[in-house]
Amino acid sequence: MNLTLKIWRQKNANDKGKMVDYKISDVSPDMSFLEMLDVLNTELIEKGDEPVAFDHDCREGICGMCSLYINGEAHGPDRGVTTCQLHMRKFKDGDTIYIEPFRSTAFPVVKDLVVDRSSFDRIQHAGGFISVNTSGNTQDANAIPINKHDADTSFDAATCIGCGACVASCKNSSAMLFVSAKVSQFALLPQGKVEATDRVMNMVKQMDEEGFGNCTNTGACEVECPKGISLENIARMNREYLKAGIK
Amino acid sequence: MSGIIKSSIARKVAMALSAFFLMIFLLQHFAINILSVFSPDTFNEVSHFMGTNPLVQFALQPVLVFAIVFHFVMGFILEIKNKKSRTVKYVKNNGAANSSWMSRNMIWSGATILAFFVLHFIDFFFPELNTKYILGDLSGMHNGEFKYYNELLHKFESPIRVGAYVISFVLLAMHLLHGFNSAFQSVGATVGRKEVMKKIGRAYAILIPLGFIFIALFHHFNGH
Numbered sequence A: 001m002n003l004t005l006k007i008w009r010q011k012n013a014n015d016k017g018k019m020v021d022y023k024i025s026d027v028s029p030d031m032s033f034l035e036m037l038d039v040l041n042t043e044l045i046e047k048g049d050e051p052v053a054f055d056h057d058c059r060e061g062i063c064g065m066c067s068l069y070i071n072g073e074a075h076g077p078d079r080g081v082t083t084c085q086l087h088m089r090k091f092k093d094g095d096t097i098y099i100e101p102f103r104s105t106a107f108p109v110v111k112d113l114v115v116d117r118s119s120f121d122r123i124q125h126a127g128g129f130i131s132v133n134t135s136g137n138t139q140d141a142n143a144i145p146i147n148k149h150d151a152d153t154s155f156d157a158a159t160c161i162g163c164g165a166c167v168a169s170c171k172n173s174s175a176m177l178f179v180s181a182k183v184s185q186f187a188l189l190p191q192g193k194v195e196a197t198d199r200v201m202n203m204v205k206q207m208d209e210e211g212f213g214n215c216t217n218t219g220a221c222e223v224e225c226p227k228g229i230s231l232e233n234i235a236r237m238n239r240e241y242l243k244a245g246i247k
Numbered sequence B: 001m002s003g004i005i006k007s008s009i010a011r012k013v014a015m016a017l018s019a020f021f022l023m024i025f026l027l028q029h030f031a032i033n034i035l036s037v038f039s040p041d042t043f044n045e046v047s048h049f050m051g052t053n054p055l056v057q058f059a060l061q062p063v064l065v066f067a068i069v070f071h072f073v074m075g076f077i078l079e080i081k082n083k084k085s086r087t088v089k090y091v092k093n094n095g096a097a098n099s100s101w102m103s104r105n106m107i108w109s110g111a112t113i114l115a116f117f118v119l120h121f122i123d124f125f126f127p128e129l130n131t132k133y134i135l136g137d138l139s140g141m142h143n144g145e146f147k148y149y150n151e152l153l154h155k156f157e158s159p160i161r162v163g164a165y166v167i168s169f170v171l172l173a174m175h176l177l178h179g180f181n182s183a184f185q186s187v188g189a190t191v192g193r194k195e196v197m198k199k200i201g202r203a204y205a206i207l208i209p210l211g212f213i214f215i216a217l218f219h220h221f222n223g224h
């Protein structure tokens, strides 16, 4: 396959940045999107040019590091996958592919396609945990009966990898899907109930302080989420928040 | 509580509550208007009751005006805030891949409805206030008969006015096609019944505006 890539290049956080065109040839349809970028970078380095900076780590869809807004969609046109799991067979010979960083005021660009998603970490620190006494007589979690539906729903919420595709896809740059997944994961389990009130209040407060926008329920996040996190989590978080607000 | 109304979720819920009120009002308004098709006399009587009953006039009406103003002011505030949350736009964005046109353009369908409200208030609401509370005429009569039905017929004579009316209600339908479910989602009421809610939402969003359009066209073509 021969492709034209239009890639966002930006030297550093203060640089204005612009789209730059690259031609790439002999791309195998079996390559992953990131492997295709590796090939491009090897060519750039051989020519003495600056390679394109992009985030990645596990390359198997579990770490949430890879990002990229490809042809107007987070993680590209495929569904239920991260960019490292996106294959070049989803594109056609001769295609022009736009590659941009995830855009949000709360995700500032560090360089080229790399963005700083530490706002997510700060939201997690604000309440995305449970406090367990490790004195030695902690109760075995498996000894607490939990009904199957709640356990499954909680586990589904816990599959969120914190990639930020929800924010990148949302017309409002809202982080509600991410935060609601983290809130729901605990809210559904007995271990999480103890700190439920503080958790939802503090995480939402941190979310607002980071400058994410307001959810208007467009549902774009759910469609683009590589882990299929459901919008129901947002409705659940709204409920948790109302409950906490009344307390 | 003052900290709460600043938070994103509290604002969403407030937006939804104002929308619920508007949707109930719309239903009630439709129920009265449709009477004009079947029985002008009943329409006149109910209109007169609504127009002169102190509970409706001094309790419900101010809440309605507040809900409308709150809803669109908050709508604009949220729109501005959301624009600020992404200052650098995408060069290529494929919004249609993951969301409906209606959901991405609430501000435009909303702005059209706002324009309609302005027209509607100039047409009916302000003259009513003037007659009733400035001129002090609470009779609801004109030339010896109830005026409401005749006023309604008069307003639906001009094809331009009827056209504008129809367009507004098409945009209201679009606003509600997203808005109805959005409001229930905002208050956390969709957990476990997403599909049913979608169906109810679609029915409401299409049938009610269609009903208003029917009433307008009916009188336009049947009027004197």
Ligand code: HEM
Pocket: A215, A216, A217, B012, B015, B016, B017, B019, B020, B022, B023, B026, B068, B071, B072, B075, B076, B078, B079, B106, B107, B109, B110, B111, B113, B114, B117, B175, B176, B178, B179, B180, B182, B183, B184, B186
């Ligand atoms: C006065 C003109 C109006 C404007 C400018 C306006 C604007 C908006 C905007 C921008 C939103 C999206 C905000 C959000 O979802 O958080 C919205 C939501 C909504 N609007 Fe309106 N609107 C208007 C009139 C109406 C009317 C007359 C109705 C119903 C009869 C209505 C029903 C709704 C509903 C149900 C929602 C969804 C609420 C939610 O998401 O919680 N709107 N409106």
Ligand code: SF4
Pocket: A159, A160, A161, A162, A163, A164, A165, A166, A167, A177, A178, A181, A221, A224, A225, A226, A227, A228, A229
């Ligand atoms: S909710 Fe989905 S899209 Fe958002 S951060 Fe989690 S895994 Fe990524």
Ligand code: FES
Pocket: A055, A056, A057, A058, A059, A060, A061, A062, A063, A064, A065, A066, A082, A083, A084, A085
């Ligand atoms: S690199 Fe880990 S999810 Fe893509």
